[in-house]
Amino acid sequence: MLRGMIAVAFAGAFVTMVARPADATELGTDGALLTLDGQPTFLLGVSYYAGLARTPELMARDLDDMRGRGVNWIRVWATWNRNGAQPAVDATGAAVEPAMQRLRDLVRLADERGIVVDVTLNRGGVLTSHEAHLAAVRTIARELLPWRNVYIDVANERDVGDRRFVSPEECGELRDAIREVDPQRLVTASSVLGSEEELGAFLRTTGIDLITPHLPRGSEDPAKTEGRVRRYLAWMTELERTVPVHLQEPFRRDYGAWQPEAAGFLTDLRGAIAGGAAGWCLHNGSNRHADDGEPRRSFDLQPERGPFIDTLDEVERAVLDGMAGELPR
Secondary structure (H helix, E strand, O other), X not given: OOOOOOOOOOOOOOOOOOOOOOOOOOEEEEOOEEEXXXXXXXXXXXXXXXXXXXXXXXXXXXXXXXXXXXXXXXXXXXXXXXXXXXXXXXXXXXXXXXXXXXXXXXXXXXHHOOOEEEEXXXXXXXXXXXHHHHHHHHHHXXXXXXXXXXXXXXXXXXXXXOOOOOXXXXXXXXXXXXXXXXXXXXXXXXXXXOOHHHHHXXXXXXXXXXXXXXXXXXXXXXXXXXXXXXXXXXXXXXXXXXXXXXXXXXXXXXXXXXXXXXXXXXXXXXHHHHHOOOEEEEOOOOOOOOOOOOOOHHHOOOHHHOOHHHHOOHXXXXXXXXXXXXXXX
């Protein structure tokens, strides 16, 4: 595993409430750091949004391809309902099979390979009410209780002012609902968090365990990532509550007018590491400029599309091959 990449001492133990294999992967936090099995570890990941469309055999192949390139974290959506994917929960928050079994399979297979799974939900698609959202996070917390390589993003881009919006108070209730089932499950809610005041209010109200800010996506932004991460950490020092800053969804190709090349991705990654972030993602998704959305990448992982790595374009594959080399030694 990619462990001990950041030379910071960690003392303490992450105690679980359920039996688990002795070699299971255990995610924790220590101040601004994320830890795996008690060791400070930078999470280096990729978007795998529609992963629940995969068979276990394809999941295993994809995870092996990723792990061989230094990836130790993926982001999958429990509520993904496009391009043939079935959500793991329904509109009431109840489990849906076989998608929930596929989520369990993915988490298990990732655990066996030392990979962390970000399980993300959103408001406004499958889940349209706070009550259903609460039921959904309880369901997922119960279903994933045996595994400690998971954190839950309860509300993707929860501060966007459309149907995705989830208030800080609601985020706190979602976090509490998870903790009632699993007192040690790590929870986040992805946001922008544009000021110290906003960040402070959000941390106090939600009680979340890590922040997952979605930063701007322009050509000038990779050079600003280090400063932005340092600013979040400085704000938290002033607020006297420091949690990890995890960059789970940076820019991607085929999104806006700027088409990032490999140098842009790697500059962004280097800035994340230098600034003190706890993790970074090779974000990828469908082509917003094409009527059919091709290439769809992680947004469409139906089995007939073949191995995940083959859905990426040449630039993204170059980044995937090179990004582990940017980590501190």
